[in-house]
Structure formats: C-alpha cells, structure tokens
Amino acid sequence: MHYVSADKISKSYGIKPLFTDISFHISEGDKIALIARNGSGKSTLLRILSGRDTVDEGTVWINKEVTVALFEQEPAFDEQATVLDNIFHYRHPVAEALRNYERIVGGTEKDPAEYSAALARLDELGAWDFEAKVHQILGKLNIHDLAQPVKNLSGGQRKRVALAQVLIDIGFEHKHVLLIMDEPTNHLDVEMVEWLEHYLNQQNVTLLMVTHDRYFLEDVCDVIWELDNEQLFTYKGDYQDYLEKKAARIENTIANIDKARNQYRKELEWMRKQPKARTTKSKSRQDNFYEVEARAKQKVVDTQIELQVKMNRIGGKVAELKKVYKSYGDKTILRGFDYTFKKGERVGIVGKNGAGKTTFLNMLQGIEPADSGKINIGDTVVFGNFSQHGLEIREDMRVIEFVKNIAENFPLANGGTLSASQFLTLFLFPPEQQYTYLSKLSGGEKKRLQLLAILFRNPNFLILDEPTNDLDLPTLSVLENFLGEYPGCLIIVSHDRYFMDRLVDHLFVFEGDGVVRDFPGNYTQYRIEERSKDKVKEAPAQAVAETTAKPVAKDKKKLSFNERRELEQLNKDLPALEQEKTTIANRMSEPGVSYEEIQRISARITEITMLLEEKEMRWLELSEYAE
Structure with a gap:
C-alpha cells in the first residue's frame, strides 16, 4: 500500500535553501533512516510529512487511510497535567479506560465499586492485552510515577515519556500507521535502546526516523535517505552499504565535474568568440552553456579528514588514583578505587544513571574533592572537558569570533598551522556559515562548536561526557576520524555503542555501591x-x-x-x-x-x-x- 508521495518539493528558511525539487515515496512496511548534517532540514522534512509545516513548492500526498505519528526532539506536553494524563491523551475508548484504571490503581485509596467498574470496562473492551503492552512500555522506559506533573520532569524523563506516549498512541491505530521519529535513542540507556530495537522490529509499523546511533540504524532500517547539497539520495541496505555506495557516488560525481569543467572551458572559449547577434542554433548552444557551467562549478564536500595534531607534551606521569573513597550521604560512589593512567590510554565508562560516572570525572579534574585517598595529576596534563552542560556563550557573537577568542591558529605536528577559519571548515562550518551569530545556530551546531572549542585548545587528556547526543552522523564521522588519530589520553562516557567500539580499549564499569570493574574489551x-x-x-x-x-x-x-x-x-x-x-x-x-x-x-x-x-x-x- 502506498503511504506517502512527494513530488518536486522545496523548502527554504530566508535565503537558505534546505532542499530543492526532491521527490520520494514511502510504502507500507518501509523502515527508512534519514541522514544529513545539522541544519540541512531533517527535522523540517519530518514536520512537513506530519502536517506541522508546509513546503514552499511542490506537492505532498498522504494516503487518507494512513495515520502519521511524530516523535519530536522537543516534545510538547500539557505542563500542568500528570504523566498519566499526557500519555493517555488520545481520544479513544481503550485509552480512556486504561487512564481511568491506572489512576485508580495508582491512587492511595481504592473505591471498591469504582475499581470493579474499571475492571468491567476493560473486560468489555477486551483491553487486557493492550494493558499488558502498556505496562511493558512504561517498565522498559523506567516510567513509574504516573501521578507527578510533567513540569517537574528532567529533560531525559520528558523524552522517555514522549516516547512512551507515541508508542502507546500507535497501538490504538491497528492499521496503516506511519511512525516518524527524530532521534528516538537520545537520553536512553543501552538496555532501553536494545529493547526499542526489538520492539520496532516486532511491530508491524512503517517507519521514517532520524538517528545518530548506527547500530540502532543497522538493526531497524533497511533503507537510508541522505539529504546532501539540497538533494535527496536513496541507498538500500545497511549503514556499511550506505558508506560504500556514497563513496562510489562521490567518486562518480567528481569524475562528472571534471568532465563538465573540460567541456566548460571549450564552451566558454566559443561564447567569447560569438557575435552579439545569434542564430537559433547558437542560442540553443548558449542555453546549454549555462547548464554546463552549473555542473562544472559544483562542489563536493568530503567529511573524511586526517588531522595530525601537535599535542601539548605529556610527561611520564599522567594520573594516579590511590584508595579513593567518595559518597553522598548513604550513596557510595567509589570504595577504595585504585588506578594509574598511562600515556595514550583510551577508556570507556559505563553504568546506570546515578552510579557516579560524572562525579568520577569531576574528581579526576579537581572539580570535586574525594572524601579520602589521593588523586595525583601530572604537571603536564591539560584536560579538555566536553560536558553535557554545553557552552556558556554570548549569543550576539559570530562563530569565527568565538573561535578566534580562543586562538588565531591551530598547531600541526608537521610544524604548520591551521587558521581558525580552516579549522572551522574541517569541522563542517563552511566559510559562508562562519559569520553566523551563535544565537542562530541549531542545538546540534552549538554542540559541534562546543566540541571544536575544546579541541582547538589542544588538550592532551580529553574527557567526553555523552558527546554524541545531538550530533549528526557526518559530524560523528569527522569526530571519530579525529579521535582515532588522537595521541593523548581519552575517557568517553557514552551510550553510543558504535562510537565506543571504535575508540576505546577497555571499560570502567560502575556497578553501584562503590564498585568499579575494569573490563578488558569494548562495549559490544x-x-x-x-x-x-x-x-x-x-x-x-x-x-x-x-x-x-x-x-x-x-x-x-x-x-x-x-x-x-x-x-x-x-x-x-x-x-x-x-x-x-x-x-x-x-x-x-x-x-x-x-x-x-x-x-x-x-x-x-x-x-x-x-x-x-x-x-x-x-x-x-x-x-x-x-x-
């Protein structure tokens, strides 16, 4: 069954075109991943297909029998209402019966008559199977206090409630649902991500999603769309197939550009020799000249970089922790932790939320003190800390000014340097974007600038706390290539399994109650x-x-x-x-x-x-x- 068709649609913001004359189709059972740089129009395209935005040109057709469900990065809630009322907002008899039943069960006192009536209503609707599915979703996403107002939730809790809401909503629509998801794995731990993979694979759902989690993408999707240079490219297969086919496409495009440039030089010489009065034949050739000129002046951006860093020298002593203890009240974070870091060490940190991972990183950098024990840091160690808090920046400053305030040039191992502008270009801020005000950057672009600012200071001990959240796949590819050649020490806290597998040699596993296990292997x-x-x-x-x-x-x-x-x-x-x-x-x-x-x-x-x-x-x- 045909779900969606788009014919030559275009969308711009101001003078910036996001995509131009793109066409595509979505059929029942398709599971599609959408890849593009931040700011290229991914979220806008999702909102257009969900009816929350419109195109400038072209037409979008959605089958009238299809229900579109959208999971957004910034979910909208009734802030004063409870988690329960937000999750069961859907106007459907089963939803209303389940909301009433959960309200009674979660209350401090049960009215026997009211409770019996709620049970009878669920029996009448045959809703017990769906009630079991609801409890599975809420349990797997760690949503238990349904009576608290949404306004009291943290950012991660809000994302999980929004995810539960959309997964439960589509259960009420037994036929023809197009599920659109924008970064569904952000703020989920690895157990939740693995459960969501399994859940989406088991459900008979048609899916279009944006994700930076490549293992999740490979396990769930079989088609990849890429928005690049205002155009949409389609690749069938998994992420590895996409990388190979994209490389072949770029190689073919470069060959065609070279061919067009040779033709352009010949045509340009002919144009200069022609008299002003032209025949019909020469007029046709003149029109063709402008098409050749456009092809010849195309630019191909390759995000694969190799950057030989001239890192601040690191001495023989890096960092040593001896019998370190740390607690908060009754909660023990570290219990006699011992470890000596070596040059070039690459450590991943994993553990449940609240196990003390961020506290450990703060103690290592001297931001928080230990209760007892010793933490000795080498004199030559320069920490670079990518935290989840983001940048503290002046919104009226331009991107290039922000970087130049750190340094004018970035030193390379071969003795050369990169200017601030060149370094920005390598990290996907082209010259035309470098004079953009910081207030105009998207959330993902601000994350990219935060990362760039840390690397530009040339630290020799990098600490990255959830660096992949809100970063697009092209940026992640650049970052992984950079870190793959990085000669300093590296600590990564991340739920991104692909990112960790590529970059770390062993793991510190925070198991709770002050126990930290050194696991000799990668995340997988x-x-x-x-x-x-x-x-x-x-x-x-x-x-x-x-x-x-x-x-x-x-x-x-x-x-x-x-x-x-x-x-x-x-x-x-x-x-x-x-x-x-x-x-x-x-x-x-x-x-x-x-x-x-x-x-x-x-x-x-x-x-x-x-x-x-x-x-x-x-x-x-x-x-x-x-x-």
Missing part, C-alpha cells in the same frame, strides 16, 4: 557478557517455575536407545563448547586483534551462547529420565 563485548549473565540468572528461576507448574515423575518414562545416545553426545558437546567460548574470549583480550576479527569473535560467542542454552535445556530434559 561487555554487552555480550552481560546478556550471558542475565540468561544464567534467569535459568534457575525458570527451571523452578517449570518444576512447580509441572512436577516430573521420573518413573513414568524411560529413555529410548536414541535418546541415551543423544544424552551421551550432549555430555561431550557441552564441555567442548564451554572450552571454545573460553578460548576465543581470551583471544579478544589479546593486544593487536583487529576490529574485524573482534566482530567475528563476538558473533561466534553469541552463537555459542545460544547453542549452550539450547543444549543445556535438552540435557536437563533428558537427564530427568536417565537411570
């Missing part, structure tokens, strides 16, 4: 280990539940000859699989292992874990009847 390896632990914990409880539900009488059945042989084989397979898992897990921790091999090993560990689970369950089943 850590998540594989955590999922394996969760399955081990769940298995005994599941076995108890099954035994309680269905007591097994051993004397009712004996193993057949084939089943005895199968049990013997399982007794051989299980130790062999355990040994293989241990061997390749140790291989992952060895120095010099390539990223591609790590990916292969991780995939094999996942496969082995699933095999072990399957074979162990079968072994338990057969062992019940073994003599």
Whole structure:
C-alpha cells in the first residue's frame, strides 16, 4: 500500500535553501533512516510529512487511510497535567479506560465499586492485552510515577515519556500507521535502546526516523535517505552499504565535474568568440552553456579528514588514583578505587544513571574533592572537558569570533598551522556559515562548536561526557576520524555503542555501591557478557517455575536407545563448547586483534551462547529420565 508521495518539493528558511525539487515515496512496511548534517532540514522534512509545516513548492500526498505519528526532539506536553494524563491523551475508548484504571490503581485509596467498574470496562473492551503492552512500555522506559506533573520532569524523563506516549498512541491505530521519529535513542540507556530495537522490529509499523546511533540504524532500517547539497539520495541496505555506495557516488560525481569543467572551458572559449547577434542554433548552444557551467562549478564536500595534531607534551606521569573513597550521604560512589593512567590510554565508562560516572570525572579534574585517598595529576596534563552542560556563550557573537577568542591558529605536528577559519571548515562550518551569530545556530551546531572549542585548545587528556547526543552522523564521522588519530589520553562516557567500539580499549564499569570493574574489551563485548549473565540468572528461576507448574515423575518414562545416545553426545558437546567460548574470549583480550576479527569473535560467542542454552535445556530434559 502506498503511504506517502512527494513530488518536486522545496523548502527554504530566508535565503537558505534546505532542499530543492526532491521527490520520494514511502510504502507500507518501509523502515527508512534519514541522514544529513545539522541544519540541512531533517527535522523540517519530518514536520512537513506530519502536517506541522508546509513546503514552499511542490506537492505532498498522504494516503487518507494512513495515520502519521511524530516523535519530536522537543516534545510538547500539557505542563500542568500528570504523566498519566499526557500519555493517555488520545481520544479513544481503550485509552480512556486504561487512564481511568491506572489512576485508580495508582491512587492511595481504592473505591471498591469504582475499581470493579474499571475492571468491567476493560473486560468489555477486551483491553487486557493492550494493558499488558502498556505496562511493558512504561517498565522498559523506567516510567513509574504516573501521578507527578510533567513540569517537574528532567529533560531525559520528558523524552522517555514522549516516547512512551507515541508508542502507546500507535497501538490504538491497528492499521496503516506511519511512525516518524527524530532521534528516538537520545537520553536512553543501552538496555532501553536494545529493547526499542526489538520492539520496532516486532511491530508491524512503517517507519521514517532520524538517528545518530548506527547500530540502532543497522538493526531497524533497511533503507537510508541522505539529504546532501539540497538533494535527496536513496541507498538500500545497511549503514556499511550506505558508506560504500556514497563513496562510489562521490567518486562518480567528481569524475562528472571534471568532465563538465573540460567541456566548460571549450564552451566558454566559443561564447567569447560569438557575435552579439545569434542564430537559433547558437542560442540553443548558449542555453546549454549555462547548464554546463552549473555542473562544472559544483562542489563536493568530503567529511573524511586526517588531522595530525601537535599535542601539548605529556610527561611520564599522567594520573594516579590511590584508595579513593567518595559518597553522598548513604550513596557510595567509589570504595577504595585504585588506578594509574598511562600515556595514550583510551577508556570507556559505563553504568546506570546515578552510579557516579560524572562525579568520577569531576574528581579526576579537581572539580570535586574525594572524601579520602589521593588523586595525583601530572604537571603536564591539560584536560579538555566536553560536558553535557554545553557552552556558556554570548549569543550576539559570530562563530569565527568565538573561535578566534580562543586562538588565531591551530598547531600541526608537521610544524604548520591551521587558521581558525580552516579549522572551522574541517569541522563542517563552511566559510559562508562562519559569520553566523551563535544565537542562530541549531542545538546540534552549538554542540559541534562546543566540541571544536575544546579541541582547538589542544588538550592532551580529553574527557567526553555523552558527546554524541545531538550530533549528526557526518559530524560523528569527522569526530571519530579525529579521535582515532588522537595521541593523548581519552575517557568517553557514552551510550553510543558504535562510537565506543571504535575508540576505546577497555571499560570502567560502575556497578553501584562503590564498585568499579575494569573490563578488558569494548562495549559490544561487555554487552555480550552481560546478556550471558542475565540468561544464567534467569535459568534457575525458570527451571523452578517449570518444576512447580509441572512436577516430573521420573518413573513414568524411560529413555529410548536414541535418546541415551543423544544424552551421551550432549555430555561431550557441552564441555567442548564451554572450552571454545573460553578460548576465543581470551583471544579478544589479546593486544593487536583487529576490529574485524573482534566482530567475528563476538558473533561466534553469541552463537555459542545460544547453542549452550539450547543444549543445556535438552540435557536437563533428558537427564530427568536417565537411570
């Protein structure tokens, strides 16, 4: 079924064109990711398709049977209303029945008659399956206090409530929903992101979304749209396919531009020789000349950079923490933490919100004191701190002035320098944008400028606290290339699994109650280990539940000859699989292992874990009847 068609649509803000004469179609079941730089019109295009903005030119057709649901970066709520009333704002009998039921259940006192009436209404509507789905969504997104006003929520809580709202809303529309999502993974921890991946893959929903989370993009979407240079390009496949096809497109475009420039030089010479009075034939050639001129003057921006940094020298002593303790009241952040940082170390920090990650970073930089213990920082260490608080800036200042106030030039390792303007260009602020007032920048552009300002000071110990939030994929690509060659120390706190996998060598895992574990691997390896632990914990409880539900009488059945042989084989397979898992897990921790091999090993560990689970369950089943 055809959902949406756009024919030659254009949109500008003032004199700045966002996109020009673009056309596309969305059909039922499509799952599309939209990629572009900040300020290129991604959010505007989403708002146009949701009916909250209009095009300057062209037409947009949306099938009248299709309901469009939009999840925005800045959700709009009834600020005085409760979380419950905002989530169940939808005018639908099931929504109203569920809101009434949740209000009664969440109240301090229950009126038995009112409670019975609410139950009867849910029975009447057959809403219990949907009620279970609602509780799953609220539980997975950590939304529990439904009675508090929305105005009291933090930014992250507001995003999760908005996400719950839209996921529940589309459940009321059983047919033909186009779900449009703008950065749905911001402010979600990794467990929530993984759950959302699974949820969207299980639902029969047509999806168009903007996301910077590349693993999320790969797992959910099978088509990528890219807004670039006012045009829309379509790529089928995952993110790796997109990178390869985009590189081929740029290479082809450059070849065509070179060809057009050669033709332009010939045509320009002909134009200069022509008399003013032209024949029809020469007039046609003159019109063609301007088309050739436009092609010849195209510019191709390649965001892949290599920047050899002349970093501030770092001495033999970097940072040393000895028996460090830190608590807030009854909450313990660090309990006797010991660690010595080495030159060029790359550490990722993970843990649940509130576990003390930001406090640890502040203590390392001397912003907060330790309760006891020693934190010794080398004399030559220069910290660069990218915090979640953003920049404190004068809104009436221009971008180029802001950077020049830090320094006029950026030193390079080869002895040369980059001017402030050149450095801005490398980080996707072209010359025409460098004189823009800071007040006119988008949220993502301000984040990019914050990052640039930190790097321009040339620190030798970088601390990045959630640097990927609000950054677009082209900017992330530039940042990753820069950090990949960065010779200093690096600490990253991020829920972006792809970003962490590319850049860190090991993890500090904040497990709570002052425990910090040093994990020798990247984020994906850590998540594989955590999922394996969760399955081990769940298995005994599941076995108890099954035994309680269905007591097994051993004397009712004996193993057949084939089943005895199968049990013997399982007794051989299980130790062999355990040994293989241990061997390749140790291989992952060895120095010099390539990223591609790590990916292969991780995939094999996942496969082995699933095999072990399957074979162990079968072994338990057969062992019940073994003599």
